[in-house]
Amino acid sequence: MEEVFRTNDPVKLSYIRHLMAEAGIEVYILDEHTAYIDGRGPMVPIRVVVHEDDADRARLELKDLDQDG
Template identity: 50%
Template sequence: MKELLRTNDIVKLSWLEALLADAGIETLVLDLHTSIIEGSIGILPRRLMVSDDDYLRARLVLRDAGEEVFSP
């Protein structure tokens, strides 16, 4: 799995998940439960992950939608 981006914006995260799903790319959101434990005040960003095989295509989908992509 590779990280596409980190965000505290749950609306944006949901939109990006839907955008990638429409492109046939499965996603996984990490740190969701950690954020809930901290009281859901939005301090800890959630990470949007995709498989290694889908990573480059997912980057292109997000770039075409005008989103910045995490660069390790």
Template identity: 45%
Template sequence: MKELLRTNNPVELSFLQALLADAGIESLVLDQHTSILEGSIGAIPRRLVVDDEDYHAARRVLAESGCLPDG
């Protein structure tokens, strides 16, 4: 698994997962339960990850949608 990004914004995560799903790329949000346990104060960002073989395609999808820098 490779990390695409970290964020404290659950709406952004949901949107990004929907973009990836539309492109046929499965994703997973890590640290979601840890973030809830710490009281949802935003101290622990959630990580959006994809399989290693989907990483470059996922970055391309998110970059083309304007959600990631092109780098």
């Protein structure tokens, strides 16, 4: 598994899921539930990971999205 994106934005995360589904890339979301554990919104960066074989293609699909700073 290889990380291809980090975000705290739930809208951006939804869009990433959509992009990966359209590209036929299986995506795994890590820390999504941990990010919201205190109820105030995402405090921990949510990580988007894919299989190593799909990482380059996934990054290409996500190249126009800004990473959260």
